[in-house]
Amino acid sequence: MLIRDITSTPLFTAGDRTRLREILHPKNEPECCNRCSIAHAFLGPGEASLPHRLKTSSETYYILAGEGMMHIGDESAPVGAGQVVYIPPGAVQSVENTGEDDLVILAIVDPAWDAADEEVLN
Known part of the structure; x- marks a missing residue:
């Protein structure tokens, strides 16, 4: 049985300025047959990730809490708790927290x- 707790997973700041905890990644859990990785990420009020892209992986954001503005390519839309956002490979993306509380995201990257x-x- 493989169980991870975000409170015991190291917190770090990613290259796009998002603070996250890498919950599951095949390189860390070889017994896990998933080809995807899962991270718990957040941005404080007024913070935004830097524009970035994943060249070959798709990314799916499940918004756990807060509200923000999602930018993918030339499109922008408000996002909030309970919504899922699909980001295709190669798409330039960023997200900004437009609320008064943390914007909390579960990020699933495949592969x-x-x-x-x-x-x-930049």
Whole structure:
């Protein structure tokens, strides 16, 4: 049985400025047959991720709490708790917290996130 607790998973700041905890990743859990990785991410009020893209992986955000503005390519839309956002491979993306509380996201990357696949744009 494989169980992860976000409170015991190290917190770090990703290249796009999102703070996250990598909950599951095939490189860390070889017994896990998933090809995807799962991270618990958040941005504080007024914070935004830097525009970035994953060259070959798709990403799915499940918004757990808060509200924000999602930007994918030339499109922007408000997002909030209970919504799912699909980000196709190669799409330039960013998200900003427009609320008064943390914007909390479960990020699922398929195939699993790899630093070499991510390009942060300034």
